[in-house]
Amino acid sequence: MRRVLVVVEAAALIGSIVAGSIVAGSIVAAPAGSRSDGLDTTVTDVVDGDTIRVDGGALVRLIGIDTPEVSGPYRDEECFGREASRRTTALIPRGTKVKLVFDVEHRDRYDRLLAYVHRVSDGLFVNASLVRDGYAASLTVPPNVHDAERFRRLQREAREKQRGLWKAC
Numbered sequence: 001m002r003r004v005l006v007v008v009e010a011a012a013l014i015g016s017i018v019a020g021s022i023v024a025g026s027i028v029a030a031p032a033g034s035r036s037d038g039l040d041t042t043v044t045d046v047v048d049g050d051t052i053r054v055d056g057g058a059l060v061r062l063i064g065i066d067t068p069e070v071s072g073p074y075r076d077e078e079c080f081g082r083e084a085s086r087r088t089t090a091l092i093p094r095g096t097k098v099k100l101v102f103d104v105e106h107r108d109r110y111d112r113l114l115a116y117v118h119r120v121s122d123g124l125f126v127n128a129s130l131v132r133d134g135y136a137a138s139l140t141v142p143p144n145v146h147d148a149e150r151f152r153r154l155q156r157e158a159r160e161k162q163r164g165l166w167k168a169c
Helices: 002-019 081-091 126-132 148-160
Strands: 039-048 051-054 059-062 097-101 113-119
Touching: 039 081, 051 097, 059 126, 081 126, 113 126, 126 148
Parallel strands: 059 113
Antiparallel strands: 039 051, 039 097, 051 059, 097 113
8 A cells, every 4th residue: 555655646746747836845847848737826926017926936927928018127118018017917916826838948048937827717818818908919939839820810900909009009
């Protein structure tokens, strides 16, 4: 019985690591080159329109999108930056359970996690919602291209219908 329990515990640990889970307080993503089923976590802060912080302190950059910048020590505020940040905060405020889904590359040069973000309560695809409603533009950075065509289509529709930044800026 003990041997079976050890095997089950080891399999569960390996499964958690492969799926991209929290291990000893830090996030471990799935192996490079594979898409994971995702990592359930909680939003602890919205940094700006396309960057959030989650449990364990990890910064997460939303894949496939780019929102206008808010002012900071190294940049000027861009048109619709505050609105994009407020929209992301409205969609996934502090305490919101989210699922992070990874693509090929899991971290950027700033060591932020790169993820597609889905709200657990209803499955809302946050990245796509921001583009569809005109709070973000499509930004394709290979090799993370799984939803690139979808984002381009949503941006085209938002632009044609003058939603959000496409009307204001």
